[in-house]
Amino acid sequence: MVYSKSILEQELNKGEELQVGWPWRMMVFSAIVFLTTAGIFLGAEFGFKRYLKSQINETDSQIDALTRSIPEEQQNSFLVFSAQANNIQKVLNDRYNTPQFFSFLEKNTLKNVFYKSVALDTKERTVNIDGVAPDFNILAQQMEIFRNATDTIDKVIMGRSNMVTIKDKQGSEILGSVNFALTLKIKK
Amino acid sequence: MLVAIVFFIGSLVLYVNFIKPTYRNIDLLRAQLEAKRQQYNDYKSIIDRLRPVFDSFQSAFQLQESFSSMLSTEPMVPQAVAQLNGLASNNLLRISSINVNELAVASQKSVLLKGMGTIDLNLTISSNSYDAIKSFLQNVESNIRIFDVKRITIGRQENTNAFNVNFNVYAYYQIE
Numbered sequence: 001m002v003y004s005k006s007i008l009e010q011e012l013n014k015g016e017e018l019q020v021g022w023p024w025r026m027m028v029f030s031a032i033v034f035l036t037t038a039g040i041f042l043g044a045e046f047g048f049k050r051y052l053k054s055q056i057n058e059t060d061s062q063i064d065a066l067t068r069s070i071p072e073e074q075q076n077s078f079l080v081f082s083a084q085a086n087n088i089q090k091v092l093n094d095r096y097n098t099p100q101f102f103s104f105l106e107k108n109t110l111k112n113v114f115y116k117s118v119a120l121d122t123k124e125r126t127v128n129i130d131g132v133a134p135d136f137n138i139l140a141q142q143m144e145i146f147r148n149a150t151d152t153i154d155k156v157i158m159g160r161s162n163m164v165t166i167k168d169k170q171g172s173e174i175l176g177s178v179n180f181a182l183t184l185k186i187k188k
Numbered sequence: 189m190l191v192a193i194v195f196f197i198g199s200l201v202l203y204v205n206f207i208k209p210t211y212r213n214i215d216l217l218r219a220q221l222e223a224k225r226q227q228y229n230d231y232k233s234i235i236d237r238l239r240p241v242f243d244s245f246q247s248a249f250q251l252q253e254s255f256s257s258m259l260s261t262e263p264m265v266p267q268a269v270a271q272l273n274g275l276a277s278n279n280l281l282r283i284s285s286i287n288v289n290e291l292a293v294a295s296q297k298s299v300l301l302k303g304m305g306t307i308d309l310n311l312t313i314s315s316n317s318y319d320a321i322k323s324f325l326q327n328v329e330s331n332i333r334i335f336d337v338k339r340i341t342i343g344r345q346e347n348t349n350a351f352n353v354n355f356n357v358y359a360y361y362q363i364e
Contacts, residue, residue, distance in 0.1 A: 023189040030195030037199040037207065044210045052217040059224040066231050070242060076364070077252075078245055083302035084255040084362050091259075091304075091334050091360060098337045099326045117343035122336075 096122035101186065104152050113142050125154075127184040132177050136163070139180050146184060155185035257332050261362045263290060263307055268359040271333060272311060279324040285312040293363060304360045308338075311355045314345070321353055328357060335359055 101120060109115070115131040133139040139161065146156045159181030245252075260267075265288055276283050287310040294303050315321055321342065328335045339356040 023192065026189060026192040027195065030192040030199070034195040034199045034202070037202045041202055041206045041210060044207065044214060049210065049214055049217065052214065052221055056217065056221050056224055059221065059228055063224070063228050063231060066228065066235060070235065070238075074242065074246070078242060079302065080261060080362060080364055081245060081252055081255060084259050086301075087304045087360070087362060088255065088259050088334065091336060095329075095334075095336050097329070098340060099322060099329060102322055102325070117341060119339070119341040121339050123338050 096125070096186075098122065101127075101152070104149070108145050108149055110138060110142050110145070112138060125186045125188060127186060129180075129182045129184065131180055131182070133180060134177055136161070136178055139178050143182065146182070152187060153184050154187050157183040157185070159183060258334050259304070259360055259362045260333065261364050263305060263361050265290075265307055265359075268307060268309060268333065268335075271331060272309060272328070272335070272357065275324060275327045275331065276311075276313060278327065279320045280317070281313050281315050281320055281324055283311050283313055286310065303363050305363055307359045307361070309355075309357045309359060311357065313353045313355070314350055315353065316350050318342075318351060321351060328355075333359065 098120060105115075105118065110133075113131060113133045115129055117128075117130045119128040121127070133142060143156050143158065146153050161178055161180040163178050164176040269286055269288070272286070273283055289308040289310070291306040291308055293305050313321070313324070325337065325340070328337060336358040337355060338358050339354075341354045343352050344350075345352055
């Protein structure tokens with residue numbers, strides 16, 4: 001005789017199935033989460049990380065190969081060559097044209113003014129002149145010539161200047177010439 | 189139920205203690221890789237642009253020689269002295285003294301900006317001819333090896349017409 005469950009029995013059994021099924025499903029779900037997490041870790045640690053490291057090593061060796069493609073000796077001689085070019089240009093640009101300055105001095109000196117010594121310092125861009133002029137008036141004219149030569153001279157500074165007295169045949173003192181010292185600041 | 193909780197806690201422990209540090213490492217490695225790739229691309233573009241320059245540089249022997257004559261790669265003090273003496277002789281001048289002083293080399297700013305060494309040559313010349321002195325100065329300035337007249341003092345000798353000239357001439361050399 002086939003025993004068939006009544007509707008009441010069936011409804012009562014449902015509650016028991018639920019109580020037994022939930023923990024089981026939770027366990028399966030947690031296990032899946034755990035295994036997924038473990039899988040992600042293993043994939044990241046032993047897969048992606050190793051891949052990245054191998055890519056870094058590969059790029060390093062590519063950089064090495066690239067730098068070796070031009071021999072070191074050739075690189076050095078090229079660096080020296082380009083440094084020579086730069087330095088030559090720098091020296092030639094910075095170098096002061098001394099012969100030109102002496103030509104300037106010749107052209108811009110009054111006929112009755114004489115120089116005992118001229119000291120040109122191209123590093124400091126100064127010229128120290130010790131000279132002789134017939135009188136203070138001529139000296140002032142000479143200074144004015146330098147002051148007006150604005151293409152070459154930046155500043156004229158007058159140093160010690162004094163009238164030298166000489167004695168005539170009778171032994172009395174007469175005025176002689178003016179010894180002067182000038183400093184010229186020259187333009188770059 | 190207990191096993192589910194153990195799995196769940198295990199997942200959390202795995203995440204916090206293993207996955208997070210691994211991801212931090214991965215981020216660093218990715219940044220490192222990106223930097224290396226950028227470096228490779230930069231090098232490649234520089235080398236691609238420089239290669240024609242290198243090729244033409246290899247064949248520009250004459251230019252290299254000219255540069256080395258103007259700015260030698262060694263101090264070559266005897267050569268500088270001989271050249272100045274030769275220029276003086278050409279202008280019928282006689283050098284009465286030479287004093288050589290090698291100046292300290294300024295520190296290099298970078299590997300690519302190689303500096304220069306400087307030799308300070310102090311010469312004393314006596315001459316009756318101002319034109320000869322001027323011509324000597326002109327020859328010094330146009331010499332193939334670069335000379336740079338830094339100081340020059342011209343003065344008359346007492347009771348004679350002769351000039352006493354003192355020069356400070358810089359000769360340079362390229363530091364390799």
